[in-house]
Amino acid sequence: MEEASKAKKAKKGFMTPERKKKLRLLLRKKAAEELKKEQERKAAERRRIIEERCGKPKNIDDANEVSLTSIITGYHQRITKLEEEKYDR
Template sequence: MADDEAKKAKQAEIDRKRAEVRKRMEEASKAKKAKKGFMTPERKKKLRLLLRKKAAEELKKEQERKAAERRRIIEERCGKPKNVDDANEDAIMRICKEHHARIAKLEDQKFDLEYIVKRKDMEISDLNSQVNDLRGKFVKPTLKKVSKYENKFAKLQKKAAEFNFRNQLKVVKKKEFTLEEEDKEAKKAEKADWAIGKK
């Protein structure tokens, strides 16, 4: 009997320790859940899925709206199709003139819009450069790729030009505006000096 009571007491002690460990584990898990707050991983996953679905729906609606707007603008600019199968020559000429006038008008509008876009682009680039100047940041220009050999070739050509024989020749000015008589006299004087033996 004493053995049974000792076994029961031992078993009760083991059960009590297990219960205590369980209780500590549950408190720790509750503390972890309390730290996580409202957004648990499962809720985050569901929220991501819902956001993706919503974004996909919005994207689809936007594409449909853009396609409808495009169709409406094309119909507005091109007009309704004309029946040219049953038309005579005068009617076809009239239709061609109408289309020609419409095309000229659209080209005019296109040119105006392109000019406006270019002007706005220039204004944007000017404003960007002004902002960068105010900030003190300078945009690095994009560098062109230059071949090493091309640079060396240019240096060699420059050196060759320096050693060119014609560049080192002395320039002699001719007497263009002297009289012929003076030239003849100078030659006679030289000849006479040579004949006499003067240097």
């Protein structure tokens, strides 16, 4: 019986305040990592959806007047098509 009471006392002191602090710290770190991974995954999904809906961005910095005109014409046609689809529904 004395051994059982000693074992209970030994088990009772298993989670010392230092161990609790370390455990909390580890749990916070793990939660922060998971949150960061989730945010990165959501950002990648958001970028993918935007790229899918809008297409790849055109380089207009180095474009001359003719290429700018063709880019703008393409955008105008796309907008017109989207507006027609919106009102056809």
